[in-house]
Structures are given as C-alpha cells and as structure tokens.
Amino acid sequence: MTSTPPAPDGAPPAAVDGPAVSLRIDAATPLEPHATGSAEEQPVLAFRGVHFYYGSFRAVKDVTVDIHRNRITALIGPSGCGKSTLLRTINRMNDLIPHTRLEGQVLFHGENLYAPYVDPVEVRRRVGMVFQKPNPFPKSIYDNVAFGPRVTGMKGNLDDLVEASLRRAALWNEVKDKLKQSGLSLSGGQQQRLCIARAIATEPELILMDEPCSALDPRATLQIEDLMAELTERYTIVIVTHNMQQAARASDYTVFLNMAEDRAGYIVEQDETTRIFTNPANKMTEDYVSGRFG
Template identity: 60%
Template structure:
C-alpha cells in the first residue's frame, strides 16, 4: 500500500473555486481528487489531464456535450473502465488519498465504497429483496439483512411502494421504481460516494423529478457525482458543476456561478445553448 498522504498535493490546488460565493467547507474533506488524469481508448484520447476535487456531501454535476468524456471520467472514479481492454490511464485519482490506479489498489474493495448507478435501470432479474441484499451478502455484511433492506429502500424512497411485495421479481417494477431500487442497492453497501451516470435519461418527467428529490436527500449522507446531459437538471440538483468539452475540463465552480456568470466563453456558449 502507498502510505496515505497526509498533505494534499500541490496539483490539488487547481480548484477553481475562487469566485465561490461562500467559503469552501474544509477542502480536506474531499473523498475523491482527480489529479492530472488522462485516459485513452486505444488512440482516442477521451480525457485530457483533468484535475478536479469532489467535496464531501455535495452534489457535483458533470455536464458537457455528447462524447466530451463526462461518463468516462465518472467511470474512472470506481474503475469501471477496467473492462475495456484498450484503456490506458495517466495521472492519478485519489480516493481518500490513495491512488486507485496504483497496482496494489483492489477495485473490488473500491467499488463497495464508491457505488454506481447506471443510465438504464439494471436490476437483477431476481426479487426486490435479493436485489438489495445481494451486494451486502457477498461483501460479508454481518448485520441484520432484513433491517438493511428496509433501511436502504426507505432511503431510496421506495419502501412504501414495495414493502408488500419484497419477494416479487424486480423486473415487474416501473422504470422509475427500478432506478430507485438500483439506488437502494448501492446505498445498502453503505458507500461514501455515489456515482450516477445520467440516471434519469431513460425515465419520464415524473420519475425524473422523484429521483432528483431523492438525490437532494441523499447528499446529506453521501457524496454524489452526477453526469447529466440535461443542464436544467444540473442546475436544479447540483451544488457544483463541472463543464467538460472534448476530454478537457473547461470550468468547475459553484452551480450558481456556472449558470449565471461563467468565466470561460466556451461554458457561456454551451449553457446558453449555442452548441451541444
């Protein structure tokens, strides 16, 4: 293991947070720090030297046009890109000051602490109960599984709808319910960070607003990173917004700043709908 680094590295100070309306809550409390990170699929450079700090218990939205690398960056944070054989990375992503791309970092352990919710709801074709309990079970959870399932479903605002049919197949739920089940499934592992990859893009507006409300509640306990192609969504739910373009991080700031007075012309062009 690398010794945990006690001091933030100089590169971490690239935080473009200067114009923040209120002072940043203790910058040390940032579960994820991306340091000069680049990623390539074969010869295609998907992420170019991105540096970014994800503060704890806030919602960070990553926006940008299709193909800008926002999903790739998100998936880099819990090493879900490992399964693409042509991926090469440079730089570091630190989770609690440990480089997750170091040889001795076990992605299996990482993914329990940095959970992920996908674009399309992908519950297991098993019962609702098993969907929530499985992750805890395989990770050696020692507590009471029934309580854990109930608590997780409650946190995901799904309990009241499913409490009478916990042993029904999860595929009988509606799309929005399935997505909240996927969130419950991640929460059951008691993660620190939740990565959400366009979690509402397959849902109707009502289901979307329920998920957005849920995200707002979740941030009291979890650090949420949300990739979205929907700028209104980013504006509605996030505290900080990251704008990416062609693999580069263009600007990161408090959401209110990004959407009212961004410093970069490219950000201005994008949020005012001039491209993308």
C-alpha cells in the same frame, strides 16, 4: 480553455508518498475534523492530472477536480466529451474494457485508486454506481437490494439493511408488501430507485450516477432529484447529465467538459453550479448552458 485551474501535474499530494493507507475505513470514526462547507476541507475524491486512453486514443486529458463531501457534483458537456469515461474512472469500471489506461492520479481519501496494490473490487464496494438505464437484476426486489451485502459478506440483519436501504431510496412504502416480486415488475422510476437502494446497501461513501434519469419521465426524474438531495446527508454524489436543467436544479458544483480538436475531453470550466449557470467565466460555457451548442 482559459479557465482550467492551475495544472497540478507536477505536484502529487503528499499522502501518496506516505505508507500505503488501507482503503478500509471504519465508518464509525470521522475521517477528519468536521468542517462543513469549508473550502479547506480535504476532498473525498480528487482527480490530479488525469488522462484516460482507449488504446492509443486519448478520451480525457488533464483533468483536475476536487469532489467534496456530501455535495452533488455534476459533470456536463456535449456527447463524446468523456463525462461518462471520467465518471467510470472513479470506480475503475473502465478496467472491464480491454486496452484502457489511465495516467495521473485519482485520489480517494488521499489514496491513489490506480496504485498497483489497489483492488478494483474493493474500490467498487466503496463507490456505488447507478446506470443510465435502470438495470435491476431479474431477481426479487429483496434480493436486488441484498445482493451487495451478500457478495461483500456484510454482517448484521439483512432484513433491516434491506428496509433501511429501500427507505433511504424513498421506495420502501411502494414495495414493502411485494418484496418477493421481481425487480423488473416495477415502473422505470421505481426500478431506478431500486438500483439506488441496491447501490447504497453496501454503505458506499460515494455514489456515481451516469445519466440516471435519461430513461425516465419528468415526474420520476424529479423524484430521483429530490432523492439525490436527501442522499447528500450521508453520501457524496457525482452525476453525469445531459440535462442542463437537471444540473442547475440538482447539483452544487458543476464541471463543464468539452471536446478538444483531437477529440479528447478536457475541462473548460468548473465552479459552484450557481456561478456556472448565472455568470460563467468562459464564453463556451455560457453558450453551452444557454443551449446554443451541444
């Protein structure tokens, strides 16, 4: 509990108080001066003093994290520490569960995603998600990828978009001759890459991955990790993983959560991944990443 960053509870960022900024962002214009790697760069996404409740049970408490552009942020921690819950606050998937509540702010480009006027459907269009178990629709490979653009009413050549998405998901060469076949006919690793292609077809900025490799074999896992590295050219990724090696290998920044006495998840330590795994500030982090508990 020692190394949580200074609690910013009382200090909401200025942007929230300004006039409501539209969530619609013109992809062509850069959002801010390009400053790769600079620590001062405005984060794409920022948790500010977030508490999350299932009914009266607090599952996550006082989370403050910055998610930086074009980087992979890993959320690690023992089972039940609220990693997935935290991930799902970003695209408001928790809204689908009745009696849930969030306190604090989740800022996306400075806009609070939990402001009353924000449409969760629009949020999910800007934030893609890949789930624990590959879950392609029982539709053709083509229709799986085209689903997002179709429901969001995207204009343009659908064939090109499907091809580009499958290429970015490193799946095109394997499926280009069988786009009409069912997505369920693919292997597990291919299905998961199909789900990634489906998620990026709507051109999200942020991709959430909820233990995307837990149902895959080591080879498919490595493929997905390589793919994630490639995807950071265009996208920002937040990944929940149980696999310490995966967090060490694939992520740039790591957030370690643990469960407090009251079973609420809280951040023990967050830092550059190399630091978390080689020289953590907190004893608990060290024990966890070295496999001594969790």
